[in-house]
Amino acid sequence: MTTSRNRVVETALGPVRGRERGGIAEFLGIPYAAPPRGAGRFAAPEPHAPWAGVRDATAAGPTAPQAARRLGSIDMSPYFGSGWIRGADYLAVNVWTPRSRADGARGLPVMVFVHGGGYTAGSTSAPLYDGTAFAREGVVLVTVGYRLGVLGFLDLPDAPRNRGLLDVVAALRWVRENIAAFGGDPGAVTLFGQSAGATIVAAVLATPGAAGLFGRAVVQSGSGLGAFSPEQAARVTHAAARELGVGARADAFAALPDERLAEVVPRLSGIDLRTPGAYDPLMGLSPFGVVLEVQPAQAPPAAVDLLLGTTTQEGNLYPSSDGEDALATAARAHPDPHGLLAAYRAAARPGAPDAEVRSAVLGDALFGRGTWALAEAYAAAGRRTFHYEFDWRGALGAAHAVEVPFLFGRTELPGLRGEQGLLGPGTVPGGLAERLRAAWVRFARTGDPGWAPYGTGGRTTMRIGEEWVALSDPRGVERRAWAH
Template sequence: MEIVVPTTHGKVRGREAAGPGGVAAFLGIPYAAPPFGPRRLRPPQSPEPWDGERNAFDYGPTAPKPGYPPALATLLPDPVVPGEECLNLNVWTPAPGRDSALPVMVWIHGGAFRNGSTAVPVYDGTAFARDGVVCVTANYRLGAEGFLLLPDGTANLGLLDQIAALRWVRENIAAFGGDPDNVTLFGESAGAMSATTLMTVPSAAGLFRRVIAQSGAGHHALPPDIARRITARVAAHAGVPATAEVLRETAPQRLVAAVSAVQAEFATGHGREEWGEAAGGGLPLMPVVDGEVLPARPVDAFAAGAGREYGLLTGTNAEEFRLYLVPSGLADAIPEEALPTLLAGHGPEPHRALAAYRAALPDASPGDLLAAVLTDFTFRIPAVRVAEARAAHGAATYVYTFDWRSPAFDGRLGACHALEIGFVFDNLASGLLGGGDAPQRLADEMHAAWVAFAHHGDPGPTWPAYGADRAVLRFAADPTEVVHDPAAAERRLWDGLR
């Protein structure tokens, strides 16, 4: 059945599933104007209103992006939908056109700030709507289009896109049955980094109430001097002068290729001394501390008490970095003698780190050790730091670890990055990382906790807030349980490193 809902820019026609309690889906709704032509590399602007009823049956265009390397492309589907109207969003609701005031969840997809879109099948929000939540998923500008610091000072356009999507939700979601005063922002990887970063962005204040951050903690943000060097390097690879005027006239795919070239340099360690944390984190483009959109590095802002008004649920997967090392074969190709060099610039002194992780994982191969250290450097320790900072200010924070190991790649993929997404969305059939053997019981538990948190800021009575006892909820093949200070020895190794 088709159903029409009004928005501030025109009416949209979606489809409602047949039968009682059917979920209605509205896909590809523009929340901002196409960011090309005179709007290229500028803050998002309102879309042009339309007359009549606009069909919202299909996912909208995706932002320019390079796609994943071959080893990841089959594991992480990344559809490309052509068109310039890439600032669009999707809504799933059980109550279209009704004054229901349901909680709202807004999803920010991951992809290292360079890839991803809402058209990825696992992000289908039907299960959330089935369980009484209005689910929104939003596209935003990626790569140079969204996160390059331009010489004229323009920065963080991807974050501004996300804020524009949240403003659209604020103004329109009641027409879809949602409560604009009860919005939970949730995301994974770069989406989680974005969500926690927005907790410290003044212009995002009042647009959401709480955040769920999966495998990303807003710990990494570029200082402006390093961001300017990266801009110069991107321009050099594109073969153009590093001026805002010229960059705005450079073809998007040319900048996509230039960013990929910089990423390749990062992978080889090129420029580590010059680019600092950016090279260590492996992300040449990410939010920039520009002093306007983003006043400070988020983890520093949390330490100073920022973001206390938001509820936060955050966590990581136990073996995140195996996604980047196992499918490519790198995990089997790394020699022991290369580890100190590979770990330089990634936290503790390499030999000290290797001794500690070897003690915890006595049978680990060199590739296993590298994955363990980089998992903590990139994902787990930043999440712990944010939780610690918030606990010090009495801000409610719930922390999880996802330890279920995928049987894919003969069990070697482990509890890798992005594995939990199908469980959160209760959409296991759309995920390949689970290897076809993912337990529905675990999806039921995670999805229910996310829904409960969206309803009232508490994921359930058996999940205590993070505090002095470092309580963490462990999702695993065994019954879900609370553990205290998991991997404590490794965590202590990072104490004093910020």
């Protein structure tokens, strides 16, 4: 039986009490910004007031307001958590660190994780994101809660844009100021995220105010072309205002309670976001996302090392969207889906069944195209860039998000197994989780995950599965199909 005991660490705002179990100290729900209340819900994050006495950090805190989110019949609760847990102090971080470092030693690499959930769901309380396995590798692991949906990403003319992204930047500032007290090196910070969290990471790379807060980044199934244009975001804003019966201004939305702002999110699906200059980068799967004038892959590359990639069959997690066939979703979102399908059938996947082709189109539209573009931009600028493709196949094949349980060492979670679990009912390969996590930790320490960098000439990709195989430009046909 593992025993636990309290650990106290002094932060800039006051002391926090965590708990230590099995040599790992865990601190949950430490605020990095003031609670968003009233009109402040639509403002940039503000500093949190100091507290008197020792603040308890032994239990998970509240989560950002959110509505339930499902993806077909697959159980996504390990990823999204149990939903909205009420409470004001949800702009908070969780920290895991080796016990000896919580006692005052210094200098471990720091990894800061941004969860996914389509910009509308998820939390650091989800069981998947326990940082114990990373801490056992000698890393200080931080997970970040941020504003979601209307509060985080609705674009309003009288409010700061991308408030959820600003939250992440504020959390990085908290890390710079406080992580040494937990044994971390504030000069050795890696920002990483998955899905929506990864696209937020890509957008942070293009955010001038984040420069110098981290030196490495990992983009797992995100996109460097995944941002809405201001014109697209305005359509969502006006639709939300109509649904709620208010003006399209922050002061009008601020008069509504969090419950109404969360409940409106599912009613915003189906908005046509195609414009003469842009397709829907989220293919109808979410009405919210980061909003940028210039896509991250088209902005000047940040001065960071970059590790990025996708799963081999990303689109398999999205066979339908609210009962709609994936091809219909693509047709609504992309200016020429049938031409793209023809390119895939003729060049990329000869003889592939329609379901496989539809999945490939959706996966590459959501993640592949934007990942390739970001890799190309960073490699061309001389940044150390490493590319991977995760190919282990669970219940839905090598689908979106299947790598995350391996990375966090949580493949045993019941919600991931069985007929409705993303990993399926079979066994998982021994050693894959440890090897994957070791590569990410090595990248955080050295800027090199253990394989050749991605260059615009060789385009080395590490295909990760039960076997690890380094390939040169393995999906060049698809990349060229997207380029036309």
